[in-house]
Amino acid sequence: MTVSDADPFSDEVLAEPGALHAELRDAGPVVLLRRYGVHALARYEQVHAALVDWQSFASGAGVGLSNFRREPPWRPPSLLLETDPPHHDAPRVVLERVLSPRALRGLRARWTADAHALVDEVLQQEEFDAVPALAEAFPLRVFPDAVGIGEQGREHLLPYGDHLFNAFGPANDLVARGNPRRAERAAWVDAQCARDALRPGGFGAAIWAAADRGDITPAQAPLVVRSLLSAGVDTTVQGLAALLHAVATHPAQWARLRAEPGLARVAFDEAVRWASPVQVFFRTATGEVRIGGAVVGDGEKILMFLGAANRDPRRWDRPDEFDLTRDPSGHVGFGMGLHQCVGQHVARLEAEAVLGALLERVGSLDLAGTPRRHLNNTMRAWGSLPLRVRRA
Template identity: 75%
Template sequence: MTAVTAVTAMTAMTALPVLDADPFAHDVLEEPAPLHAALLAAGPVVHLPRYDVYALARHEHVHAALTDWQNFPSGAGVGLSNFRHEKPWRPPSLLLEADPPRHDAPRAVLTRILGPRELRGLRGRWFAEAEDLVEKVLAEREFDAVTALAEAFPLRVFPDAVGIPREGRENLLPYGDHLFNAFGPANDLVAKGDPRAGELSAWVNDRCRREVLAEGGFGARIWAAADRGDITPEQAPLVVRSLLSAGVDTTVHGLAAVLYAFAVHPGQWRRLREDPGLARVAFDEAVRWQSPVQTFFRTADRDVLIGGAVVPEGRKILMFLAAANRDPRRWDDPGVFDLSRDPSGHVGFGMGLHQCVGQHVARLEAEALLSALARRVERFELAGTPRRHHNNTLRAWRSLPVRAHLA
């Protein structure tokens, strides 16, 4: 670092707006909008002294940081912990916590396996599974949309597609919950999951073995890629683990978000029923509006100028994806859930090299479930007070009681 760069960095640090806020406090996790509004108003880069991190909330700068893996790599971890100085609680993800060239081969393998063309083979089966589940759930007019639909459907179809046995699938949600909590500080949410972390991690790792995975599933195809030499045998189980780590919780909370959106926006549900082709737009708009993944960290690889401020080398940035997805500089009426909007460009699935490789899977699950519901349900309404589930990274519902009025 040159003297000029050092002076520039120090000047930027003293001039930066500062917010003495804890983005992982329970009141913020319950309702993050006030903090997001303060960050959006404060400036392009805001210093959060509680964790000594640099916050980005505006869409322009979050998008820029997400796509700039050279300056803001993921290899030091996408959480508060810095893997250059701290040992991670589990071997880092080859997809989420690695950069080129280490990231390239595993990413290429999963991109082929999870691409839109490959997923067409699952479409008929998943639509039939959705019809079957919806028929059973609607036998009762009131139900919890989280447990009955948002959790039940992904836990039914996605592990089948990966090829893991049915026994023990209930472990996937607490494992993912702890994983996403661990991206934040060592607070009470992390402490809550610590006692079972080893047990759950061992269970997931066991399901990544070649011998456990069903023939023809995503997992077996990852191991076949290792046999071809596309990835190494040591990488194969870690790539399978990436599916089980990031492919369940995020979809569950995305589905819960879109079901909540329709429960409180009956006019938008009517629009979907009139035009079922809007199902994928509805899911993406709900991901923008609710942002199931709220935040991710990166680490500055050098002194980086962003938004007129310098983020010093080796320091963590905290990207507020949810704030970017409601930035009025990017979106008209950002707080409104609106199916006439083009939500493409939201950062709910990330952006750039590390953009969610399983997003097409999530969209297909959403399309199947929403299509089945649209044929049967005239409207939804809340049947009680929804309750949030707090997680350091995820925006989630614990309970979403709804009443369905059948068509």
């Protein structure tokens, strides 16, 4: 087995992981990262296989570097991300029903109108920072209302999610920065998950109704609501930012979108493949697992590089290009298999609403300055994305 001394969680790699991804893919189907004592998968074939084989590559010992077999988690484990069947089954079924495309139909018109109103506000200026103005503003405008939480304290959502995704990595400076307010923010999120804190008619109330029917237990209901608030904001924010960066740096693809606005959903999935807002997740071997010619021992951690798999030339032609002629289906940006992102339909609906509003109003857009990365142990994120637009 190839051994590497590389640190995938260094600031340099988090800012620009492409060179390490290529190095790990070329090194073989599995590489031992000596610094952390974990096994890395960077090729699409092996990443996809690990994602769909929950029996061999378990999530129940944590999807971060921390191994719940040996150390307690810093918060109660997620019933969606950090459990396996049978404990995973009932919460998953409930949330799939609450967030199904059919259930979301009633939100499409409202979110489309909200996107048009927001874009009209933003386009009063020819230059703006698309991260706070669009990528953060739209999910924070529509998603908490859809869940049914109150107005007060919503400023905790983004820093809470940022810390959560940092905590999946090693205890580095990024984690240390979030630790002082971790308990405060976690307590606020937990309080929003209680039945009495949620407005009628939202996703949260629907989850509690499932508990009343006996589909899940009353103890599980707040943890299922928490899954929405933990993973339903930051991932969509960075998916939108990735999409906006992609079209701003690929004018021919923007022109194609304007000519064929029906490609909006393809554009979002291609952006998720190309940029992979969620870069990594871990699994734990449930026994001796053979990968290629190597054997990973029982209880050992496996680091799956989703971003590297999504640009693996063994799977994709011209993988480093953002291309709307491509069929991006099969990308692992939302995971794959039993633990695939249950909220991906929500993210797609939000992205289509914002992109549709922009396509109607903007003839061209490009970078108005140098974008700035926001470093995170798990996510490839933008902190600033200055755009310049020309009205259609």
